[in-house]
Amino acid sequence: MSESKDRGILYLVPTPIGNLADITSRALECLQNSEIIACEDTRLSGRLLAHFGIKKKLISYHDFNEEKRLPQLLEILKTGGNISVITDAGSPGLSDPAYRIIRAAIENDIKISPLPGPTALIPALTGSGLPLDRFFFEGFLPNKSGGRKNRLEKLKELEHTLIFYESPHRIEKTVADALEILGDRRACIAREMSKIYEEFIRGSLTELLDIITRRKLKGEIVLVIEGLGRKKRKTEE
Numbered sequence: 505m506s507e508s509k510d511r512g513i514l515y516l517v518p519t520p521i522g523n524l525a526d527i528t529s530r531a532l533e534c535l536q537n538s539e540i541i542a543c544e545d546t547r548l549s550g551r552l553l554a555h556f557g558i559k560k561k562l563i564s565y566h567d568f569n570e571e572k573r574l575p576q577l578l579e580i581l582k583t584g585g586n587i588s589v590i591t592d593a594g595s596p597g598l599s600d601p602a603y604r605i606i607r608a609a610i611e612n613d614i615k616i617s618p619l620p621g622p623t624a625l626i627p628a629l630t631g632s633g634l635p636l637d638r639f640f641f642e643g644f645l646p647n648k649s650g651g652r653k654n655r656l657e658k659l660k661e662l663e664h665t666l667i668f669y670e671s672p673h674r675i676e677k678t679v680a681d682a683l684e685i686l687g688d689r690r691a692c693i694a695r696e697m698s699k700i701y702e703e704f705i706r707g708s709l710t711e712l713l714d715i716i717t718r719r720k721l722k723g724e725i726v727l728v729i730e731g732l733g734r735k736k737r738k739t740e741e
Contacts, residue, residue: 513616515587527621528620535556663733689709
């Protein structure tokens, strides 16, 4: 299908994950040129827009109201209005709301403009010291240990470097489960990316588990784990 020229544009705009200087001039331009901005938290996004002097109507758009908001957002796009979708931090759609509106826009011949920009997983990967040639982004693992272990079992044969998002209160249990299922692989905890207390904790899973049992970690966490080594795979075969 061809996109209609008299319809609006759906901008997918990444926002800073910490350092506000990481926002691009193009992102600011798209926000300025939008009729409304759909965001997860209007208060948080309101502070971001105020910092850059952008005065636009904000509308809440999150996991719990996506279905309800869709008709309203689509109507704006169909009648020529531009909409920017942003999340609290990072790129829309990566472990954040956006998939439904992206699909709906495609089905209604509406142009989508996804902007490059801040995301936690790439700097966490590049700073981890682990192989960069192939990686697998899992996002958040299941909350319960049984579900986490089942998912890790499905990933343990991958040669790709594995990337997970995790919260501070679950990181110890997740590393323990990863050690049990994947074995004692090289790994890295990347914490508070682009912020004042940015930190990389590198070592084996055993070493990381020892560190986090003695120290309470805070902030947003990316866990990067070495994939199944090619030499090891050949030995096992």
